[in-house]
Structures are given as structure tokens and as C-alpha cells.
Amino acid sequence: MDVRYLRAGFEDLGYTVLQNEHRVVHVKGAPVTVLGIDDGLTRMDDVEATFRGAPTSGTRLVLAHTPPTVEKLPSHAGLVQFSGHTHGGQFIVRGLTEALFRRAGQPYIRGHYRVNGNHLYVNQGLGFGFGGPYLRRGSTPEVAFFTLRNTEAAHVGAP
Numbered sequence: 131m132d133v134r135y136l137r138a139g140f141e142d143l144g145y146t147v148l149q150n151e152h153r154v155v156h157v158k159g160a161p162v163t164v165l166g167i168d169d170g171l172t173r174m175d176d177v178e179a180t181f182r183g184a185p186t187s188g189t190r191l192v193l194a195h196t197p198p199t200v201e202k203l204p205s206h207a208g209l210v211q212f213s214g215h216t217h218g219g220q221f222i223v224r225g226l227t228e229a230l231f232r233r234a235g236q237p238y239i240r241g242h243y244r245v246n247g248n249h250l251y252v253n254q255g256l257g258f259g260f261g262g263p264y265l266r267r268g269s270t271p272e273v274a275f276f277t278l279r280n281t282e283a284a285h286v287g288a289p
Contacts, residue, residue: 148165150167150175150180151166151180160188160189161185163189163191165191167180167192175199181204191209191211192209192210192211193213194213196213197211198235198236198237200248207247209248211251213238213251214252214255227239238252240272251274251276255271256272256273
């Protein structure tokens with residue numbers, strides 16, 4: 131896979147591709163730091179470079195393809211990482227699939243995890259790729275939506 135070609139294609143479409151980089155965007159006037167970490171499977175991830183010069187507080191969202199990248203993040207930093215890669219296990223055989231993933235260094239298969247005081251969400255994805263549809267068993271396709279809320283606004287009126 132030609133990563134430079136893919137990056138150029140996405141950028142030609144107007145997307146920003148973050149490879150060990152961050153950007154601060156504004157959502158309803160509030161700053162949100164988006165930190166994009168390159169692929170850990172290919173060992174192209176550089177967490178230190180990604181965080182260099184980034185705000186150390188406020189809303190910070192980490193995008194990393196491989197879930198174990200969460201273990202390299204600063205501990206208890208109030209971060210949330212969104213990942214994919216596993217397709218929720220794709221073909222689940224109870225007990226076996228999880229054991230194989232753990233043995234391969236991939237203990238985060240799907241859903242929400244708390245790791246070193248940060249949050250990780252692993253999306254199951256839609257289950258198809260460049261090679262055509264993938265077989266799924268026990269792992270339903272997923273599109274997840276998250277709502278970001280201001281913590282101060284969330285507590286207004288709370289007892």
C-alpha cells in the first residue's frame with residue numbers, strides 16, 4: 131500500500147491527514163486538540179512527536195489505528211483514544227478469538243476500555259475493505275456516534 135499516494139488523495143479531497151501530528155480545531159468556539167498517531171503495527175507511531183507542542187489540558191482526542199497505542203499515551207492525562215483495526219474480532223469463537231488476540235499483543239478488541247487512567251474506544255467498523263466484503267460471525271458492523279459536552283455545562287442543574 132502506497133501511504134504517500136493515499137495521503138495525497140485524501141488531502142486532494144480536502145481532508146487533513148495526521149501522521150504523528152496534532153491540530154487544534156474549534157467546536158462551538160471551544161478548542162479541541164486532535165492528535166493523530168501513525169500506525170503502531172508498522173512501528174511508524176511516534177507519540178512524543180504527536181504531543182510535542184500540543185496543549186496539555188482541555189479536550190484532547192487521540193486517533194490511532196491500532197488500539198495498543200493507548201499504552202504509550204501519557205498516564206492519567208484525561209485523554210480519549212479512538213481506534214479500529216480489530217473489526218471487533220471479525221469472526222468470534224468464544225474464548226478462542228480473545229485468546230488469539232491477546233497472544234498477538236492485541237488485548238483491546240471492541241468497545242470501551244480504561245487504560246492507565248485514559249479512555250479507549252475500539253470501533254468494530256463496517257466489515258468490508260479493499261478486497262471486498264469480509265465474513266463476520268459474532269461481530270456486528272458498527273458506526274458509533276459520540277457527543278462532546280462541556281463539563282461545566284453538563285453539571286449545570288445537577289445536584
